[in-house]
Amino acid sequence: MKNNIILIGFMGSGKSTVGLELARQLDFSFCDTDALIEEKEQTSISNIFAAKGEEYFRELETALLQELLEGREQRVIATGGGLPLREKNAALLKELGLAIYLKVTKDTVLKRLEGDTTRPLLAGEQVEEKIEKLLAYREPLYEIAAHIPVRTDEKSVEEIAEEIIHNYAIMEKHKNK
Ligand code: S3P
Numbered sequence: 001m002k003n004n005i006i007l008i009g010f011m012g013s014g015k016s017t018v019g020l021e022l023a024r025q026l027d028f029s030f031c032d033t034d035a036l037i038e039e040k041e042q043t044s045i046s047n048i049f050a051a052k053g054e055e056y057f058r059e060l061e062t063a064l065l066q067e068l069l070e071g072r073e074q075r076v077i078a079t080g081g082g083l084p085l086r087e088k089n090a091a092l093l094k095e096l097g098l099a100i101y102l103k104v105t106k107d108t109v110l111k112r113l114e115g116d117t118t119r120p121l122l123a124g125e126q127v128e129e130k131i132e133k134l135l136a137y138r139e140p141l142y143e144i145a146a147h148i149p150v151r152t153d154e155k156s157v158e159e160i161a162e163e164i165i166h167n168y169a170i171m172e173k174h175k176n177k
Helices: 015-026 033-041 045-052 054-070 087-096 106-112 127-145 157-175
Strands: 004-008 029-032 075-078 097-103 148-151
Touching: 004 015, 004 087, 015 029, 015 075, 015 157, 029 033, 033 045, 033 054, 033 075, 045 054, 054 087, 087 097, 087 127, 097 127, 097 157, 106 127, 148 157
Parallel strands: 004 075, 004 097, 029 075, 097 148
Antiparallel strands: none
């Protein structure tokens, strides 16, 4: 297993915010799979979904994970909310490093993503129902894909980062035994 920290979880679970804080505290570099894909494709995630479809986007995610596995270590990697759902990706994530699942409730997602227009899967009407359905389907898959689940509701970014760093230190110590 490599020594990166990978953050997985639903849209709005705080992967980027927590990831940046972790990278700052650990002096790791930070990357975000959505941002890397947008950079490579030279367009937004919404445009990729609209022009080429979700399946094409999922292929890009898998290819990117494979690339990250070849790359340097000591990174904090924030992932797109759907990336760990493919079985193959879940396996790749665990090879990349410590995979942390940021758990979030529907109400928090609703609050955080109010007015957001960048998530094609939550676009249009009945957003609450969409979140509910997707969460119910995905939660067990996130649990399987991660080494450790971390609850995030009602915790500060610093508290979440501290909990993850604690787990990371234990993992590193264990690896070196
Ligand atoms: C998606 C989550 C998004 C982005 C895309 C699909 C998903 O990333 O990858 O819109 O399937 O949950 P965030 O989790 O960073 O919002």
